Amino acid sequence: MTTTTIVKTFLFWGLLFSLSAFAGTGREQVTLDRSWRFYLGEAEHAYKKDYDDSHWRMLDLPHDWSIEGEYDKNNPAGISGAFLPTGIGWYRKKIEYRPDWNTKRVYILFDGVYMNSTVYINGKKLRTRPYGYIGFQYDLTDHLVPGTNTIAVKVDHSKAPSGRWYTGSGIYRHVNLLVTNQVHLSRHGVQVKSGLERLGLAFARITSTVENHTPSSQSIVLEQVLKDREGHMVLKQRSGEIKVLGKEDIDQEIKLKNPLLWSAESPENRYVLQTKVLNPEGGVLDERSTVIGFRKIEVSVEEGLRVNGKKTIIKGMCMHHDAGPVGTAVPEDVLRRRLKLLREMGCNAIRTTHNPFAPEFYRMCDEMGFYVMDEAFDGWEVAKAEHDYGNYFEEWWKKDLEEFIKRDINHPSIIFWSIGNEVRGFTDKRQHELVDFIKELDDSRPITQGEGSKGTAIEIAGMNGHGEFKGAIAGFHKKHPSKPVIGTEITHTYQTRGVYRTKTSYRRRDFPAPWEKGQSFAPMKDKVYLIPDLFEKEVFTEYELPYQSSYDNSIVRMGIRDYWKETKDKPYFLGAFRWTAFDYLGESFGWPARTAPFGILDLCGFPTDNYYLYQAIWSDKPMVHVLPHWTHPGKENVNIPVVVYTNTDGAELFLNGKSLGKKKLKEGELQLVWQVPYCPGELKAVAQTASRQTVTKAYKTAGNPETIKISTDRKSLSYQDRDVAHLEVSIADSKGIEVPRANRELHVEVKGGGELIGLENGDILDLTPHMAQNRRTFNGKLLALVRAVDTNEDIEVLISGKGLAPARILLERLP
Structure with missing residues (x-):
């Protein structure tokens, strides 16, 4: 793909998906995520239109109230729900009636509410939906009044555990308002089954569902326009005149010669199918854009999975x-x-x-x-x-x-x-x-x-x-x-990141799950894939269970x-x-x-x-990785198993510039191992591809923790786009070398046009609330998530810790 094509493609897809209101005469979809009132707990009469919610918290959706709470052994969600709270929550939002809605249909769309959600409009109950993982749409039209209208949502997650994992609680996905004409495409009104009829000829069988909310039959024409990834029209067709009363399914088929085929390797090969509902004079009653891809999936015992014949x-x-x-x-x-x-x-x-x-x-x-x-x-x-x-x-x-x-x-x-x-x-x-x-x-x-x-x-x-x-x-x-x-x-x-053990551990034998406790490992010994110990005695004794080894030996x-x-x-x-x-x-x-x-x-x-082991097995991009890190005070001259993963045919290991030998990956071997007496300095693995491209990975021994380092995946944040920056925070020594075992409490302060929406360190035993501003690093690292808020100031993030030089990063606040 040329640079020009890439730019065109980016602009086309970006325009298609970045708009909060979808273009098309007769159809408008706008976000309702902003400015909801929220109350945690039962609130009698909160469904009523004129209920006083002025003392409730104001927030934007999506929202999960459980993650904002404190870990507690007695929370009813228990082990399954990570010991976080559940309960009942209420959400309320006011929307103003628009005069142009007099002849329209108005719907509210929820992408997901966990769980047992009941939705009210102006005090009128619409419906209750138990399943928390699927979206739903309700018709507001007949319940709207001129002036202010009130939407209320009760989320009943009072009975827990309600899942075998952490489910969250609340309106945790997006909410939108949809406005259409009285004749329009249904919620999932364009259903496409696409594939290859033969090599070089694709088909798409389309079922369009049209709703007519007027009392009499209406004549419509259905038009399909197919555009390629650069926005060029490649196909157009129209149906004859169709009479619709109530709801009607209309089947069509299109065929395309020499299509670009979608696959995991070629995801850019997507098309946009524009479906228009027209009146007989050609006026647009409704329009939807549907992204599709042509690909052929074949499954057999003889050839496994084939995608587009591959x-x-x-x-x-x-x-x-x-x-x-x-x-x-x-x-x-x-x-x-x-x-x-x-x-x-x-x-x-x-x-x-x-x-x-x-x-x-x-x-x-x-x-x-x-x-x-x-x-x-x-x-x-x-x-x-x-x-x-x-x-x-x-x-x-x-x-x-x-x-x-x-x-x-x-x-x-x-x-x-x-x-x-x-x-x-x-x-x-x-x-x-x-x-x-x-x-x-x-x-x-x-x-x-x-x-x-x-x-x-x-x-x-x-x-x-x-x-x-x-x-x-x-x-x-x-x-x-x-x-x-x-x-x-x-x-x-x-x-566990940064944790190593040289002795292989097996769950049933060494850290049984609750349902395995008391069961003997002996009957399992011939069934599991035994892994030789990396060393005859345990070299790493710093961490106890449930922290696990990051060698491939905790199974x-x-x-x-x-x-x-x-x-x-x-x-x-x-x-x-x-x-x-x-x-x-x-x-x-x-x-x-x-x-x-x-x-x-x-x-x-x-x-x-x-x-990186998976990367060595699965990825074609040349890589090499070495483990463990090379900061092990007190282990001088102790043999440490050094493991190298690579997708080349071998690697050479160096310690302080001296080669410890080259090793070739033998048939079926997926790691290289050296036994290296520990000596502070630099440990480096070097690998070379068949085309002589060199890849390296090195660790240097760190000194005492003295500084804080911050890296970010973005330098500017838009409030309109709800951008989030990932700040990777590391503890380093005076030379800037990361200290892999540093566990220091840090304070994170966000000023100006941003807010801190979560801190995490990866330590499965750390029960610090996620909304706290203080959290310690785990094995040298901490993640801070920062989001733009509705002010025009740039965002300043200050991170400090006792005995450490503080760090500061400035993020540009975009509109």
């Missing part, structure tokens, strides 16, 4: 929807940073565990190039947490599943549907009901279920932890030779290297989604741990060493 291995990660210090109210900048880190690691796929994500997640996956396994539910009718969705499943699953499929169907990034995860007590009959229901809505994608391979309805067998035992995957294939297999949760390992059943060696050459195995990409709140082994450290990246989004 063999593809899923190099995937499981994710929960929270993001460390912001909980579940995740700013788009925070989500984009997380996805960028995964892309740089070589990850090409994400499983949304175990619920639908926010709409912007799928848009980003389309743009950045991720294959998505989109998961609808965790369990079904049997509750897995006392107050979870299982209590509502029988009544609500069809409504929520239809909303889920129709909401997400147009995204080219979604290549699998998943109907559940480790579903308790499911029957083959129920599995068939869910699969058949989806197939009625979308028959273009294969369907799976996490650990649901005992059912006969799913097309791909999803394997979780049990698939990590020796011979499990091959054994399943032998019994079911015609069914492809995917690792829906493979593999599980633990790691449940299978290490990362064994996962890759075991699965990469099995044609019937499509690839796997690791548990997990990031540490997530909740689901720990007990107080005071906020989480169990499964993540390849910690709660800050800082990489562990295993991030």
Whole structure:
């Protein structure tokens, strides 16, 4: 792609997605995120229009009140909810009636409210929605009055735990107001099933749903315009005149020769389908723009997964929807940073565990190039947490599943549907009901279920932890030779950033989960993938459990290297989604741990060493990484196992400029190991590609903590765009070398046109509230998130700590 094309493409897609009101005659969508009143607790009569809420807190959405609270062992969410509070919360907002609404339809759109949300308009109850992970739309038209109108939302998360992980509480996703003509496209009124009819010829089968809210039949014409990534029209067609009374589905098909094909490698190959509802004279009644991509997904036991005819291995990660210090109210900048880190690691796929994500997640996956396994539910009718969705499943699953499929169907990034995860007590009959229901809505994608391979309805067998035992995957294939297999949760390992142990640890033997306590490790010994100790005695004794080793030697059943060696050459195995990409709140082994450290990246989004092991396995960009760091006072002359990961054919290790030898990666070997007597100085690994490109990684021994360093991912912040800056804060010595074991309390002060929205250090045992201004670093680092506020001043961030030279950074405040 030329520079000119890149600029054009950027401007086109930027214009399409950056507008808060979507262009198109007859349709206006505007954000309602700003200036809500909030009260935590029950508030009698708060649903009434004229209720006095002047003493309530003013805030912007998205909002998660649980993450703002304090960790407490007695909070009812318990282990599952990371010991954070739940409860009942009320939100209220006033909107002014506009005269042009007299002939319009006015809707309110919620992307997600957790959970049991009840919405009122001017005191009139609209509806209650139990499921907290899916969006919904309500028609306000008949309840609006001239002047001021009041929207009230009660969020009832008083019964906990309501999930097996941290769920958050509140209106934690975006809210919009939609204004249309009386004849308009439905909420998900443009459904596209696209693919390749043959090489060089693509098709898109389009179902447009038009609503007519007038009392008489209306004549319309439907127009489809397809534009390429540079905004050029490549196709246009119109239907004949159509009579619409009530709601009407209209089917059309378009074909495109020599299309640009979407894939994880070519995500820029997206098209925009503009759908217009016209009156017979050509006037625009409604218009919507839908991003689509043409690609062909094929799955078989003989060839695995093929995307556009190319063999593809899923190099995937499981994710929960929270993001460390912001909980579940995740700013788009925070989500984009997380996805960028995964892309740089070589990850090409994400499983949304175990619920639908926010709409912007799928848009980003389309743009950045991720294959998505989109998961609808965790369990079904049997509750897995006392107050979870299982209590509502029988009544609500069809409504929520239809909303889920129709909401997400147009995204080219979604290549699998998943109907559940480790579903308790499911029957083959129920599995068939869910699969058949989806197939009625979308028959273009294969369907799976996490650990649901005992059912006969799913097309791909999803394997979780049990698939990590020796011979499990091959054994399943032998019994079911015609069914492809995917690792829906493979593999599980633990790691804590900056922590190392030379002795291998196994969960059941050394740190059993609550359900494993009292169970012998002996029967497991022949089932798990044993890993030799890196040294005959433990070299690192500084940290105790539950902190885990960042060598690849703290496992449940299978290490990362064994996962890759075991699965990469099995044609019937499509690839796997690791548990997990990031540490997530909740689901720990007990107080005071906020989480169990499964993540390849910690709660800050800082990489562990295993991030670079995946990068060495998955990424084509030349890299080398060495571990551990090289600041180990008191260990002089003690042998330290030095491990190198690289995707070249070998590396050379240097200590203080002296070579410790070159090592070649042997067949099937995924790490290089040197036993190095510790001596302060510089440890450096050097690797070279076949084309003689050199890559290096070095550590220098740090002195005493003396200074604070700040780096940021952006130098300016816009209030209008709700920009967020990630400030990576490090403790360094007098020479600027980061001190990897420094745990110092810091004070963070934000002045001017910004606000601090969260501090996190990645320490799973640190229970400091996220809204506090003081927090200690963990293993030398701290993350501060800063967002612009509604003032015109630039943003000054001051960070200080006892005995340390303070640091300051200035961020430009944009409109």
